[in-house]
Amino acid sequence: MSYRIGLVGKPSVGKSTLFNAATMNDVPEGAYPFTTIDPSIGEAYVRTACAAPEFDESCQPSVGVCEDGTRFVPIKLVDVAGLVPGAHEGRGLGNQFLTDLNETDVLIHVVDFSGTTDIEGEATEGHDPREDIDFLEAELDAWYLDILEKGIDRYEGKHMSDPDPEEILAEQLSAFGIIGPEIKQAILSLGFDVAPLSWEEEQKEEIAREIRKRTKPMVIAANKMDTPAAQENWAEITTDSEYEHLTFVPVSAHAEKALKNAKEQGAVEYTPGDAAFEITADIPAEKEAGLEQIREFIEEYEGTGVQRALESAVFDVLELKAIFPGSASGDWSQGPFRDCFLLPADATAEEFAYHLHSDIGDGFLHAIDCRNDRQVGADTVLDDRDVIEVISTNQ
Ligand SMILES: Nc1nc2c(ncn2[C@@H]2O[C@H](COP(=O)(O)OP(=O)(O)O)[C@@H](O)[C@H]2O)c(=O)[nH]1
Ligand SMILES: [Mg+2]
DSSP: OOOEEEEEOSTTSSHHHHHHHHHOOOOOTTSOTTTTTOTTEEEEEEEEEOSGGGGTOOOOOSSSEEETTEEEEEEEEEEOOOOOTTGGGTOTTTHHHHHHHHTOSEEEEEEETTOOBOTTSOBOSSOOHHHHHHHHHHHHHHHHHHHHHHHHHHHHHHGGGOSOHHHHHHHHHGGGTOOHHHHHHHHHHTTOOSOGGGOOHHHHHHHHHHHHHHHSOEEEEEEOTTSHHHHHHHHHHTTOGGGTTSEEEEOOHHHHHHHHHHHHTTSEEOOTTOSOOEEOSOOOHHHHHHHHHHHHHHHHHTSOSHHHHHHIIIIIISOOEEEEEOOTTOOOTTOTTOOOEEEOTTOBHHHHHHHHOHHHHHTEEEEEETTTTEEEOTTOBOOTTOEEEEEESOO
């Protein structure tokens, strides 16, 4: 299983530009099994420091790549087009959009911070990006509320025979990837009783919103930051207390795309995520001037923001951690540091074993933290960048 980041936002904010830039990578052919099936699903990468150098090994990644000690770990990126106001009622791409969205673990809401597109994505000037942020949340909440209400109807139809309302709601809400106990937790966190028939309209809305926040956590990619208007909006919106709860990343999808293009043409050396690049070929003055403008931007904003948006979604919002399967004895039958897996924040040594293979999990004896050769018990919660060998009766 691989995590999926969904790119959402109204038309013309730069979703496709960001998607193309993020999935355009010089990794070997065949590493893109998704693009051929569905052009809106691609492979992107999140960076983590490779553990191999600490062990004096040179890694042999089975997927992704490693550049100068920086490991690029694959994740799936989905361009979820079709979100317009009213999408939950079947406007725009409507249901297809919702189906795609259901398959994502976290969202990057791409917002046009330049204010040059209106709420429908048509050209304008001076549009307040906050409207877009509000609209997207409201749109998602309306969709969640629809489904929650269906769950309440279902409960009303048969609650006499079942004592756990959250389990009935869970049947209806299963597409959101939430289970009964988590629904109960969300409801209790708002201070409400788990008694669907007692809920007022406003309570239902709050519950829908809470479940949406928990199942579709979000990063805001403030795109088009290469424009002065976007930079002005950035200063205003990121200091607005109403929007404090959100994570914002300044992005220029254009800059990332331009650098990847130039790299593909052999004109620059550039490692995605870096705040620097080198021009390595004779290029026309006009093109060079364009690249120099990008250089100014990425020096000021510490990169184009594309990598940071992906990593913020994975590491800050989902709080995943990268775990390297290791070998305490230094015996690497399949090549050193082949893999690096992304696991949930609370993953234990035993869950890691199950992630490797269900047989390895079934035969779990203990694990070894390869950095200090200490034994690690089944319930020990792993840390980001741990190097772990699992000792199992089924190796
Ligand atoms: N200035 C600027 N324009 C951008 C940026 N990213 C995308 N655009 C432009 O915004 C328009 C819409 O981009 P597109 O990727 O098709 O948006 P989508 O409809 O959300 O997929 C295009 O004209 C892009 O060139 C950016 O980072 N900066
Ligand atoms: Mg598009």
